[in-house]
Amino acid sequence: MIERSSIKPLATAYPEPVRKLIFAAALLLCLSPLVSAPVALVLGFCFTWLLGHPFQRHNQQAINWLLKASVVGLGFGINAAGALAAGKQGFEITLVSVLVTLLVGAGIGKLLRLAPKVSHLIASGTAICGGSAIAALAPVLRVSEKEMSVSLGTVFLLNAVALLVFPVLGHYLQLSQFQFGLWSAIAIHDTSSVVGAASAYGAEALEVATTVKLARALWIVPVAVVSSFAFRTGNRRVQLPWFIGLFVLAMLLHSYLPGADMLSQQITALSKAGLTVTLFLVGAGLSIDKVKAAGWRPLLLGLTLWVLVAVVSLWGILLSDARS
Secondary structure (H helix, E strand, O other), rough: OOHHHHHHHHHHHHHHHHHHHHHHHHHHHHHHOOOHHHHHHHHHHHHHHHHOOOOOHHHHHHHHHHHHHHHHHHHOOHHHHHHHHHHHHHHHHHHHHHHHHHHHHHHHHOOOOOEEEEHHHHHHHHHHOOOHHHHHHHHHHOOOOOHHHHHHHHHHHHHHHHHHHHHHHHHHOOOOHHHHHHHHHHHHHOOHHHHHHHHHHHHHHHHHHHHHHHHOOHHHHHHHHHHHHHHOOOOOOOOOHHHHHHHHHHHHHHOOOOOHHHHHHHHHHHHHHHHHHHHHHHHHHHOOOHHHOOOOOOHHHHHHHHHHHHHHHHHHHHHHHOOO
């Protein structure tokens, strides 16, 4: 086992200009397809653990602006009409699962004595679309780097497990292509893992899962607006999340502006890269002391909510098909 004292000298072994160059190189690496969002989070954490953060003072400000810009850009990857039409297939189940997840998440978080913002971020990530939902809500709630890191780490871990477990469960339960596509879109956190699990199950499952998941992402908008009211403090005026408005505008431009498709793919790709860089910065702002302070409670909350959503949504899908 490596002693922490043997790691510390690395932070002072290199002069600050060298550490800044290495930090910049790591940021550039995060722009490549080789680094996924979860890997970027871990990479940022390991960098600070080994070499320290040469730009610690500016880290939170950079995270805030990159997050907002990335969320707006992601709107160019959603077709409004297609997402709304797809959402009708599982609207009732989606509505119930989102509301129940948020309410139960708040209740369990209170029992576990978690910070309300952490509970809300984990519940929102579980209810809507994983890391993207957390990224959209973080500036609205004005969360700290620690709160965001803990929430993202919890969701990413469970997301990776779901990618492997869901196709196996689907075959064991003998779910149809449509049933599995709908179930994975509701119960798996991030779109990337939804696509991965559904594609392993079949072409029809992939089509259903992708469209329903895109419709589910639209819940970011009302949840963000409600959250801005729910988490205001004192007499401070509510600041509506302006970047969520730009997210909707981007979605509408992509859907209805002639010729917008020419730029939409590039903007969406840049936004995903920006989100990956943001997660590197989030990880870089996290320390081992902060991880220890977070403890096991966030993971227990995330696991409980995930199992609840998976079981209830599967029951609803099977019951709905039995009636039809």
